[in-house]
Amino acid sequence: MLQIGALKLKNRLIMAPMSGITNLPFRRIVKRLGAGLVTTEMISAMGIARHQEKTFRYLKSDPEERPLSVQIFGEDPRVMAEAGRMVVDAGADLVDINMGCPARKVVKTGSGGALLRSPGRVRDIVSAVRAVCPVPLTVKTRAGWSPDEPIACDIARIVEDCGADAITIHPRFVIQRFSGSADWDIISQVKSKTGIPVIGNGDIWSASRAQEMMQQTGCDGVMIARGALGNPWIFREILDMEKGLTPRPPESGERMEIIFEHFRLLVDLMGEERAAKAMRGLLLWYTKGLPRSTRFRAAFTTIHDLDTMMAVMEAYFSLSTVSTGIPLSMTDPMAYATFGKGQSGT
Numbered sequence: 001m002l003q004i005g006a007l008k009l010k011n012r013l014i015m016a017p018m019s020g021i022t023n024l025p026f027r028r029i030v031k032r033l034g035a036g037l038v039t040t041e042m043i044s045a046m047g048i049a050r051h052q053e054k055t056f057r058y059l060k061s062d063p064e065e066r067p068l069s070v071q072i073f074g075e076d077p078r079v080m081a082e083a084g085r086m087v088v089d090a091g092a093d094l095v096d097i098n099m100g101c102p103a104r105k106v107v108k109t110g111s112g113g114a115l116l117r118s119p120g121r122v123r124d125i126v127s128a129v130r131a132v133c134p135v136p137l138t139v140k141t142r143a144g145w146s147p148d149e150p151i152a153c154d155i156a157r158i159v160e161d162c163g164a165d166a167i168t169i170h171p172r173f174v175i176q177r178f179s180g181s182a183d184w185d186i187i188s189q190v191k192s193k194t195g196i197p198v199i200g201n202g203d204i205w206s207a208s209r210a211q212e213m214m215q216q217t218g219c220d221g222v223m224i225a226r227g228a229l230g231n232p233w234i235f236r237e238i239l240d241m242e243k244g245l246t247p248r249p250p251e252s253g254e255r256m257e258i259i260f261e262h263f264r265l266l267v268d269l270m271g272e273e274r275a276a277k278a279m280r281g282l283l284l285w286y287t288k289g290l291p292r293s294t295r296f297r298a299a300f301t302t303i304h305d306l307d308t309m310m311a312v313m314e315a316y317f318s319l320s321t322v323s324t325g326i327p328l329s330m331t332d333p334m335a336y337a338t339f340g341k342g343q344s345g346t
């Protein structure tokens with residue numbers, strides 16, 4: 001169990017914020033499969049403070065996913081505080097501050113990872129948000145801006161001093177972006193220097209890697225990003241392992257059910273056209289390493305209507321011929337791709 005401020009989570013496993021990915025459907029799926037806490041993608045504090053309708057869409061939530069952490073980014077303490085207050089009014093159970101994003105358009109404004117070059121600003125932002133934020137406040141950061149400035153322990157001390165309730169460390173430097181490997185020793189160092197919970201993040205690709213991180217670093221919780229792409233079952237697998245059980249990877253029927261559910265939730269959220277586009281990207285992950293997946297994915301890009309997409313996915317994943325009428329022998333994904341409305345399918 002992990003407690004952040006007054007909030008007791010049901011376990012120590014956290015779904016990381018991922019821009020363009022951790023929307024409401026994705027969060028509901030990982031929550032069902034065991035994540036103790038889910039996080040929105042990073043949301044512009046300025047967009048919120050200016051009441052931009054488009055920005056507010058990121059705050060759409062559902063009771064199923066609660067508690068929900070909302071991540072904000074920005075560089076102006078007053079704007080960050082205003083946004084922090086507003087996201088709590090909109091239902092955030094926790095507020096997380098992004099201090100690690102390496103994207104050029106973010107760092108050039110002084111936000112995200114650029115904050116690691118301005119510890120004074122870190123102090124001002126965390127203090128300002130803390131002053132108005134009645135829910136737990138967390139900070140997600142990196143090892144520092146560059147290897148010449150390994151500042152994670154200093155940042156951790158600052159954010160703790162300013163009243164943050166937990167810190168997440170992704171131990172790569174901002175200029176590394178995602179290259180090289182995460183240096184878990186930095187998580188151990190931060191853990192030994194701070195009194196607030198430390199959440200470790202970086203390169204957890206499997207249940208056993210999650211256990212390794214907890215054992216090696218003594219971190220209080222783990223946060224998973226890319227390891228959950230196409231494998232939301234990673235949370236269940238970690239929980240199984242913690243109970244001494246053999247992790248249960250998804251059976252093919254279950255894999256299909258979750259993929260379909262993900263697709264349905266996306267359609268509800270964004271309509272068929274955008275959901276289909278998003279699903280094409282997600283299928284890259286969901287089918288990684290599966291037999292004939294390369295051809296399936298190539299074929300899938302040529303389909304545009306929802307019914308055909310559903311039928312083709314079912315044919316690829318399915319063990320059943322009942323609902324689609326597609327015979328199991330139809331194993332060529334190019335054939336799946338041409339199966340659709342107006343065709344007999346048999």
Ligand SMILES: Cc1cc2nc3c(=O)[nH]c(=O)nc-3n(C[C@H](O)[C@H](O)[C@H](O)COP(=O)(O)O)c2cc1C
Binds near residue numbers: 100140225
């Ligand atoms: C596509 C993508 C989008 C991301 N978006 C965010 C974001 O919005 N906020 C954030 O703090 N980190 C973001 N990250 C970083 C991840 O949360 C995480 O720190 C990083 O991927 C390392 O964890 P992993 O090795 O488990 O992937 C993103 C990473 C990826 C790959």
